[in-house]
Amino acid sequence: MGVEFCTAFAREGAQVVLADWSEGSVKVACETLASRGYAVHPLVIDVADENTVRPAFDRLVRELGSIDVLVNGAGIRPVGVSLDQPLADFEATLRINVTGVFICAREAGRHMLVQRSGSIINIASVNGVRGVTGMAAYCASKAAVISLTQTLASEWAPHGVRVNAILPAQVETPMIAEQVGAERVRREERIPLGRYGKPAEIAAAACFLASDAASFITGHPLALDGGYLAFGFRPAVTPS
Numbered sequence: 567m568g569v570e571f572c573t574a575f576a577r578e579g580a581q582v583v584l585a586d587w588s589e590g591s592v593k594v595a596c597e598t599l600a601s602r603g604y605a606v607h608p609l610v611i612d613v614a615d616e617n618t619v620r621p622a623f624d625r626l627v628r629e630l631g632s633i634d635v636l637v638n639g640a641g642i643r644p645v646g647v648s649l650d651q652p653l654a655d656f657e658a659t660l661r662i663n664v665t666g667v668f669i670c671a672r673e674a675g676r677h678m679l680v681q682r683s684g685s686i687i688n689i690a691s692v693n694g695v696r697g698v699t700g701m702a703a704y705c706a707s708k709a710a711v712i713s714l715t716q717t718l719a720s721e722w723a724p725h726g727v728r729v730n731a732i733l734p735a736q737v738e739t740p741m742i743a744e745q746v747g748a749e750r751v752r753r754e755e756r757i758p759l760g761r762y763g764k765p766a767e768i769a770a771a772a773c774f775l776a777s778d779a780a781s782f783i784t785g786h787p788l789a790l791d792g793g794y795l796a797f798g799f800r801p802a803v804t805p806s
Contacts, residue, residue: 567689567739567765569595571637574769575776576604581630585609585622586640613640613666616673623673632681635776636674638667638688641707648702656703663707664714671718675727682726685776688715689768690731692791708733712787719785728784730775735791737763758793 568584576582576599584599584606586592592608599606609626611618627633641663644655671686678684693701694708712731719729736742736753742762745753754760771790774780789795 567734567737567768568639569598570765570769571639571772572599572606573602573604574766574773575635576606578773580635582606583609583626583630585611585613587612613638613670614661616669619669620673623670623677627677633674633677634684636670636684636686637772637776638670638686638711640666641689643701643704645700645704647700651702659703659707660710663704664710667711668714671714671729675718675722678727679722679725684727685780686718686727686729687772687775688729688731690715690733690787692733692735692789692794694733695787695795715787716785723784728775728780730780730783730785731787732768732771732775733787733789733791733795734763734768735789735794737765737768739765756794756797757791758797761792763790763792 568586572582572584572595582599582604584592584595586595587610589610592610596606596608607626607630609622611622613619623633642659644651644659646655667688671688674684674686678686688711690711691704691708693705694710694712697705712733715729715731722729735757736745754762768790771788775783775788
């Protein structure tokens with residue numbers, strides 16, 4: 567989804583910075599964007615290390631002039647039943663999915679509050695409001711992101727900075743590539759629209775939340791889920 571976020575914002579004319587912890591991943595992503603006709607600024611950071619994030623964001627402001635939009639999209643999703651999940655996996659998930667969001671939002675917020683404008687979009691999940699077996703760490707982390715979003719939005723609204731969250735359901739990304747066959751069918755049946763989302767659809771929502779069209783929206787968890795959260799049950803009835 568990160569590449570689609572960059573593509574969508576670059577298409578709108580933004581100066582885009584693409585960040586990842588892996589230099590190789592940054593290089594591949596930048597090459598992908600270049601093949602689409604977009605030049606972006608590469609940035610290699612560990613989102614959960616404030617000692618690298620703060621100087622990196624300070625440098626971006628010096629070089630580019632401002633940080634106007636931040637999309638917090640880094641995340642991991644270990645799968646396994648709770649009784650067997652190593653504590654290290656649980657803590658690593660919270661470190662990247664929650665601490666990383668907090669640090670990056672805080673460091674971008676320092677600059678946004680001074681300029682009295684800015685939009686932060688945190689990528690949470692429908693699993694932040696619906697539990698799923700085998701994903702205790704992930705669900706807990708995404709619930710924390712939603713709560714953090716609402717708190718930061720409340721604190722920073724008087725300074726002109728908006729903070730919102732996007733809650734995707736299943737989206738066609740490598741993270742869910744293992745969902746095939748009967749498992750894929752089962753999950754699609756749980757979504758009223760009957761399909762997984764597309765990364766470009768999530769990116770379009772991020773662009774909307776960053777735009778002036780969303781100038782009165784803050785602290786909002788926006789579900790992009792094909793109706794997943796609204797779903798009760800699917801009766802065996804064919805509409806006439």
